[in-house]
Amino acid sequence: MSAALIDLSYLVASVLFILGLKALSHPRTAVRGNLVSALGMLIAVVATLLDRQILGFGWILAGLVIGSGLGALLAARTPMTAMPQMVALLNGFGGGASVLVAGAALVEAVGIAERPVTLTLTVATGLSGLIGGVTLLGSLVAWAKLEERIPGNPVLFPGQHVLNAALALGTLALCAGVAVRPDLQVLYWGLVLVSSVLGVLLVIPIGGADMPVVISLLNSYSGMAACTTGFVLGNTMLIIAGALVGASGIILTQIMCKAMNRSLANVLFGGVGAVAGGKGPSADDVYAGRLKSTSPEEIAMILELARRVMIVPGYGLAVSQAQHSVRDLTRLLESRGVQVEFAIHPVAGRMPGHMNVLLAEADIPYEKLLTMEEANPVMEQVDVALVIGANDVVNPAARTDPGSPIAGMPILDVDKARTVVMVKRSLSPGFAGIPNPLFAADNCLMYFADGKKAMVDLIAAVREAA
Amino acid sequence: MEMLVLLVTIFVLAVFVGFEIIAKVPPTLHTPLMSGSNAISGITLVGALLSAGMQHSLLTAVLGFLAVVLATINVVGGYLVTHRMLGMFRRKS
Numbered sequence: 001m002s003a004a005l006i007d008l009s010y011l012v013a014s015v016l017f018i019l020g021l022k023a024l025s026h027p028r029t030a031v032r033g034n035l036v037s038a039l040g041m042l043i044a045v046v047a048t049l050l051d052r053q054i055l056g057f058g059w060i061l062a063g064l065v066i067g068s069g070l071g072a073l074l075a076a077r078t079p080m081t082a083m084p085q086m087v088a089l090l091n092g093f094g095g096g097a098s099v100l101v102a103g104a105a106l107v108e109a110v111g112i113a114e115r116p117v118t119l120t121l122t123v124a125t126g127l128s129g130l131i132g133g134v135t136l137l138g139s140l141v142a143w144a145k146l147e148e149r150i151p152g153n154p155v156l157f158p159g160q161h162v163l164n165a166a167l168a169l170g171t172l173a174l175c176a177g178v179a180v181r182p183d184l185q186v187l188y189w190g191l192v193l194v195s196s197v198l199g200v201l202l203v204i205p206i207g208g209a210d211m212p213v214v215i216s217l218l219n220s221y222s223g224m225a226a227c228t229t230g231f232v233l234g235n236t237m238l239i240i241a242g243a244l245v246g247a248s249g250i251i252l253t254q255i256m257c258k259a260m261n262r263s264l265a266n267v268l269f270g271g272v273g274a275v276a277g278g279k280g281p282s283a284d285d286v287y288a289g290r291l292k293s294t295s296p297e298e299i300a301m302i303l304e305l306a307r308r309v310m311i312v313p314g315y316g317l318a319v320s321q322a323q324h325s326v327r328d329l330t331r332l333l334e335s336r337g338v339q340v341e342f343a344i345h346p347v348a349g350r351m352p353g354h355m356n357v358l359l360a361e362a363d364i365p366y367e368k369l370l371t372m373e374e375a376n377p378v379m380e381q382v383d384v385a386l387v388i389g390a391n392d393v394v395n396p397a398a399r400t401d402p403g404s405p406i407a408g409m410p411i412l413d414v415d416k417a418r419t420v421v422m423v424k425r426s427l428s429p430g431f432a433g434i435p436n437p438l439f440a441a442d443n444c445l446m447y448f449a450d451g452k453k454a455m456v457d458l459i460a461a462v463r464e465a466a
Numbered sequence: 467m468e469m470l471v472l473l474v475t476i477f478v479l480a481v482f483v484g485f486e487i488i489a490k491v492p493p494t495l496h497t498p499l500m501s502g503s504n505a506i507s508g509i510t511l512v513g514a515l516l517s518a519g520m521q522h523s524l525l526t527a528v529l530g531f532l533a534v535v536l537a538t539i540n541v542v543g544g545y546l547v548t549h550r551m552l553g554m555f556r557r558k559s
Binding site: 017018020021022024025026027028030031033034035037038041044045048049051053054055056057059060062063064066067068070071072074075076078080083086087090091093094096097098100101103104105107108111112120215216219222223225226227229230231232233234235236237238239240241242243244245246247248249251252255344346351352353354356357360361363366369371 | 470484488510513514522532535543547548
């Protein structure tokens with residue numbers, strides 16, 4: 001196949017990627033969009049395999065078989081609750097692949113006499129090693145935190161910022177080294193090593209609830225890594241596809257930061273959760289014996305009189321795998337003429353859209369899922385707000401207390417509902433480590449239980465009350 | 467140099483296209499967007515195939531092979547899991 005034909009195939013593939021992403025703008029067209037995008041990838045791979053530069057297919061076949069097997073296994077086995085880990089892992093593999101491809105390209109470029117070693121090539125190779133290394137190890141740390149292989153809370157130590165700054169300077173110096181002396185292979189692999197350490201150090205200070213930002217950012221990095229590899233190989237399709245993914249990750253990162261009213265720098269370097277708690281009112285002052293604990297029977301009685309119920313899911317719902325029980329409760333209430341909707345905060349869960357996927361898995365129609373902007377204006381008409389495993393995203397201190405660590409963060413105004421039921425395992429504070437004055441409010445009832453067990457007991461009580 | 471300018475032009479335009487189309491994706495589909503775009507970033511596979519197949523040296527072949535494995539996991543895993551997820555959104559609309 002001639003070079004021009006291969007390039008044309010790459011153009012077709014790029015167009016299919018764009019059309020595929022465009023179709024993701026609605027659940028109805030999204031499945032087709034994903035297939036269109038996959039078709040683009042297939043065309044790109046087949047066109048590449050027809051390239052005359054390829055002399056043997058042994059290594060390729062082995063790699064494709066092993067990779068497809070592992071990929072299919074991962075995709076089929078991973079439960080929906082573990083999607084954040086899966087995406088983190090895939091981000092990391094993308095970064096790792098870029099590191100290896102750029103490394104191999106550098107060896108080839110230096111070794112093949114007739115191919116010019118341009119500055120573009122060497123600089124892009126350095127950047128691929130840098131971004132790819134940070135993405136690979138950063139993603140593996142994020143994966144380990146989400147899988148709870150290592151503690152999910154922020155890990156901070158003295159001199160962290162100084163060390164990070166030193167490592168960042170080191171990577172830039174090594175990048176320059178690769179650009180000037182591409183024949184010294186050790187510089188490139190040294191760069192990858194230092195970047196990997198930097199990736200670890202950048203992600204360990206970030207706590208669980210900030211994971212949506214980190215995963216979005218790593219998603220963007222994996223695209224950027226593909227992009228720089230495109231510059232190494234002079235391949236326009238890699239650049240286009242990488243730029244699309246990079247843009248997507250940046251948009252999601254921005255949305256997540258805005259939903260927490262924090263800057264990206266604050267999320268990356270702030271270490272919230274580890275330092276908060278010193279200032280502000282203590283939990284005892286806020287609650288001061290004003291908490292009202294409730295039972296499934298009492299909630300069932302309140303629900304019997306309710307006409308509109310708003311369910312607010314949080315990470316606790318994912319942890320206790322309560323999505324199917326929530327669906328059962330929803331259907332039971334709807335069969336009695338109650339209007340049930342879901343209010344979803346942008347940073348609920350551990351990645352963008354995490355709650356939506358879990359509720360979709362449980363067959364809850366997406367029309368019932370309201371965004372924060374849709375839910376808040378109707379909150380005053382809600383009879384019962386049922387908050388399951390969420391805390392900081394419904395904390396009114398964000399609105400009322402300018403000194404609070406979460407001051408200014410947009411929240412779901414569940415306190416404006418007639419009655420609020422908080423389903424929580426214990427009184428432990430949320431991720432931000434601050435007490436929630438909502439718990440002590442007159443219209444708030446505390447239902448201390450694991451999310452799933454709480455739903456099962458509540459369903460039984462509602463059935464009995466009828 | 468001309469080549470670099472051309473590549474940068476393509477890059478900048480692609481970023482703008484990316485911002486335009488992805489800003490329209492609703493929050494409900496943000497997780498499939500991430501896994502789906504992840505599969506697209508597995509496009510590095512194209513470069514990996516060339517390295518693994520050109521057989522310039524054993525070193526580049528092995529590097530290429532490992533890159534093919536990682537990128538294929540990314541591509542196959544990404545598209546399949548996105549398909550699985552999106553099926554859940556579709557079935558009751």
